Amino acid sequence: MTGRVIRSRGRFFTVLADGEEYQCEVLGKAKREKGHSPVAIGDLVDFTAAADGFGGIENVHPRKTKFSRPRVGEEVKGTEQVIVANVDQMVIVGSVRQPELKLHLVDRFMVAALKGGLKPIVIINKVDLQHKHDLERIRNIYESVETPVILASCVDGRGIDELRELLRDHESIFVGHSGTGKSTLLNRLQPGLALRTAGISEATAKGMHTTTSVELFALDSGGYVVDSPGLKVLGIWDLELDELQTCFPEFEKYLGHCKFSRCSHLHEPECVIRKAVSEGRIFPERFESYEKLYHGLK
Ligand SMILES: Nc1nc2c(ncn2[C@@H]2O[C@H](COP(=O)(O)OP(=O)(O)OP(=O)(O)O)[C@@H](O)[C@H]2O)c(=O)[nH]1
Ligand SMILES: [Zn+2]
Incomplete structure (x- = not known):
């Protein structure tokens, strides 16, 4: 069967399929590695159901989005x-x-x-x-x-x-x-x-x-x-320094037009992003956030 993981408690994941909930463990190749779970809330999974409402997760579908x-x-440092x-x-x-x-x-x-x-x-x-x-x-x-x-x-x-x-x-x-x-x-x-x-x-x-x-x-x-109560630390997973600029949509139309092809937009001369900020085409508040995040990633 195929269903959606809606919550987890300990080693059990609750999978919702056709209006029924199944308490599933992770089996075989979908198995947990040390300090790391390959199954997340929201995942679409293939599982085998037993008659008593229990089951086993065999496969996780590719994720369309993830936070x-x-x-x-x-x-567990360094794991996602x-x-x-x-x-x-x-x-x-x-x-x-x-x-x-x-x-x-x-x-x-x-x-x-x-x-x-x-x-x-x-x-x-x-x-x-x-x-x-x-x-x-x-x-x-x-x-x-x-x-x-x-x-x-x-x-x-x-x-x-x-x-x-x-x-x-x-x-x-x-x-x-x-x-x-x-x-x-x-x-x-x-x-x-x-x-x-x-x-x-x-x-x-x-x-x-x-x-x-x-x-x-x-x-x-x-x-x-x-809800995500208690989320006290938010590191951004797997974000490369030169990828950060692509997560600021208002930068997009300027990218590739700075003098230096790998411009950080922080100090290089003839930077079109900083020019746009000084001319009021990009909000300075947003540029400040970019700077802070950039320094945090370095
Ligand atoms: N004045 C005012 N107080 C609010 C408002 N919304 C929430 N609060 C109060 O703010 C406090 C925190 O609210 P929570 O809903 O617990 O905040 P939370 O974001 O869920 O916090 P965490 O669970 O710690 O992540 C509570 O005392 C609420 O009563 C609002 O619109 N106005
Ligand atoms: Zn630049």
Whole structure:
């Protein structure tokens, strides 16, 4: 049979097929390697089902999209953790305050989204609070790169209907710094939704891993969502330095026109990207994020 992995607990993956759930272990060539699981939430898998609702995963289909990061923790360093596979949208949640909005964090998630083949959506939450941000400018920045921006509040309900519409008939992972309101937004969309979610496996101070996991939930209004609480570190998996520029859509039309073919756009003379920034054709906030990410990758 073929089904979709919707959650995992310990060594079992729950596979949904024809409306039934099967508790599956990973078999044979699809087997776990040390500190590394080849099966992720969202994967489409071939499995054999036993009569008692158990089963074995034999094969994982190639992923259409993936949101990955390098694993956290000493002994698993250098391996890929696929947080979720085959979802098509990444809802990046920031808040105007508590915690303070940092556009470079939004941009970091956006790079991870584009790298993995997901369409980003930006939510600026907690707009009911007093703050100092120019929300119209933020909207312009992201809409200039075809990314919808929703100004939301879980207190007065602003933006919730708009969000529900963008989620309908899509599969979306919610990401963002701890405390920006991901779980509250999900509960506001559909009461009870986030109560059942649990955190992504994180290394603790002692190097131990918590064993909780993410889960794919169906929305009554259509679509699927995944929360990602406790995602404290976001390294971007397998991103090469000269690939970073391709994850900034507004750079695209300029690439290849700098004086130096391998221009980093940071200090070289006759750089068309920096020229576009100085002439107001690329938002300086976005260029700053590029610089920060570039230095982080070096
Ligand atoms: N004022 C205000 N507070 C909010 C809003 N949305 C969420 N909060 C509060 O912000 C705090 C954090 O919300 P959570 O939903 O737990 O945040 P989270 O992003 O899921 O956090 P993690 O699970 O740690 O990743 C809670 O105290 C919420 O009540 C909002 O729109 N306005
Ligand atoms: Zn350049």
